[in-house]
Amino acid sequence: MTRSPLDLGLYLVTDRAALLGRDLFYVVGQAVAGGARLVQLREKRACTREFVELARGLVALVRPLGAQLVINDRVDVALAADADGVHVGQDDMHPADVRALLGPHKLIGLSVTGEEEARAARGLPVDYLGAGPVFATTTKADAGEPQGLAGLARMAALAEVPVVGIGAITAANAAAVLAAGASGLAVVSAICAAPDPLAAARELRAIVDAARAGR
Amino acid sequence: MTRSPLDLGLYLVTDRAALLGRDLFYVVGQAVAGGARLVQLREKRACTREFVELARGLVALVRPLGAQLVINDRVDVALAADADGVHVGQDDMHPADVRALLGPHKLIGLSVTGEEEARAARGLPVDYLGAGPVFATTTKADAGEPQGLAGLARMAALAEVPVVGIGAITAANAAAVLAAGASGLAVVSAICAAPDPLAAARELRAIVDAARAGR
Numbered sequence: 118m119t120r121s122p123l124d125l126g127l128y129l130v131t132d133r134a135a136l137l138g139r140d141l142f143y144v145v146g147q148a149v150a151g152g153a154r155l156v157q158l159r160e161k162r163a164c165t166r167e168f169v170e171l172a173r174g175l176v177a178l179v180r181p182l183g184a185q186l187v188i189n190d191r192v193d194v195a196l197a198a199d200a201d202g203v204h205v206g207q208d209d210m211h212p213a214d215v216r217a218l219l220g221p222h223k224l225i226g227l228s229v230t231g232e233e234e235a236r237a238a239r240g241l242p243v244d245y246l247g248a249g250p251v252f253a254t255t256t257k258a259d260a261g262e263p264q265g266l267a268g269l270a271r272m273a274a275l276a277e278v279p280v281v282g283i284g285a286i287t288a289a290n291a292a293a294v295l296a297a298g299a300s301g302l303a304v305v306s307a308i309c310a311a312p313d314p315l316a317a318a319r320e321l322r323a324i325v326d327a328a329r330a331g332r
Numbered sequence: 333m334t335r336s337p338l339d340l341g342l343y344l345v346t347d348r349a350a351l352l353g354r355d356l357f358y359v360v361g362q363a364v365a366g367g368a369r370l371v372q373l374r375e376k377r378a379c380t381r382e383f384v385e386l387a388r389g390l391v392a393l394v395r396p397l398g399a400q401l402v403i404n405d406r407v408d409v410a411l412a413a414d415a416d417g418v419h420v421g422q423d424d425m426h427p428a429d430v431r432a433l434l435g436p437h438k439l440i441g442l443s444v445t446g447e448e449e450a451r452a453a454r455g456l457p458v459d460y461l462g463a464g465p466v467f468a469t470t471t472k473a474d475a476g477e478p479q480g481l482a483g484l485a486r487m488a489a490l491a492e493v494p495v496v497g498i499g500a501i502t503a504a505n506a507a508a509v510l511a512a513g514a515s516g517l518a519v520v521s522a523i524c525a526a527p528d529p530l531a532a533a534r535e536l537r538a539i540v541d542a543a544r545a546g547r
Contacts, residue, residue, distance in 0.1 A: 145498060169425055
């Protein structure tokens with residue numbers, strides 16, 4: 118199957134603790150149906166065997182729908198599941214090491230917080246940056262200080278690759294996040310914890326599409 | 333550098349919490365100097381970047397001394413550090429998936445507890461089994477029920493590959509562990525927490541060598 122082109126417009130980052138008891142596959146399916154084209158499987162508690170099984174299941178779910186799946190932190194899980202790439206944080210494997218293991222064709226994303234990390238990311242073999250937290254978030258305990266829209270704009274200006282904003286992004290602030298220079302919206306709770314994940318994804322996707330049409 | 337032949341006789345499994353405040357590299361160096369020929373880096377709390385750094389450092393330490401390093405659970409860390417292999421538990425990546433990622437020449441070890449898991453390990457692409465806990469252990473919270481020497485003997489009899497015993501093995505019970513059918517001794521506290529890790533390793537190594545000479 119040909120890989121879909123990278124579309125960072127609406128990017129779902131999973132959090133099984135935020136699903137309101139709903140099944141992960143259900144919510145991811147709804148998100149993709151609603152317009153998410155990139156999904157990050159983030160698991161901080163699953164054992165490796167379960168993590169691989171989840172990754173394989175999600176690849177099988179999202180790829181036929183034209184979306185891509187990246188794995189948080191675990192390059193081995195991405196390789197075993199033949200996922201589309203890996204998203205790493207500053208404490209995870211160095212992007213150069215990830216690239217050596219994944220080869221030239223897989224996606225690598227890197228989280229950055231602040232101008233210093235955005236500057237340090239220049240020249241690294243990554244495909245996009247996840248810049249944040251834009252606003253104060255409760256879904257990631259170690260997310261760091263909120264950077265605000267101005268901080269996001271500074272990180273985006275420094276970046277050599279597309280940037281997605283992350284951190285308490287909602288339909289209410291999404292247009293401002295895109296206007297600040299983000300190529301897309303990375304969301305957790307706005308979809309995972311939405312009463313209607315499909316409707317939530319569609320609403321966010323419409324904001325992305327409108328911003329693109331207006332550029 | 334040519335890889336050393338696999339010698340399971342004395343196998344150190346690291347536990348940074350058991351080092352009595354001493355440096356990991358110091359204790360591993362002493363263990364290898366005392367006769368450990370296989371070292372497993374087990375890290376349950378390190379972030380991935382630190383885990384890779386530790387693994388690279390230990391490869392550089394033990395390989396010139398004729399010992400080999402395997403990584404607990406993390407195939408990506410083993411690949412990034414070019415370690416000699418991976419040791420997995422029942423909840424970690426399936427050995428067949430590990431083998432696919434590591435290729436035919438790296439070591440794979442698998443933990444088994446009880447006859448059922450020993451039987452299920454038959455035909456898997458592993459180089460050795462870590463069978464235990466032989467005795468009741470406090471260094472691994474999820475180690476399961478002690479199997480005793482009789483349980484170890486049953487697991488060893490079922491195995492198609494060499495078996496190392498693990499779980500509260502000391503110089504006082506080491507000869508009995510080997511007599512029960514183990515090819516080697518996997519130890520954590522007996523070296524990591526020993527007042528003199530070099531002397532502790534030498535004492536255990538002497539028991540292994542004596543058992544081999546007597547066979």
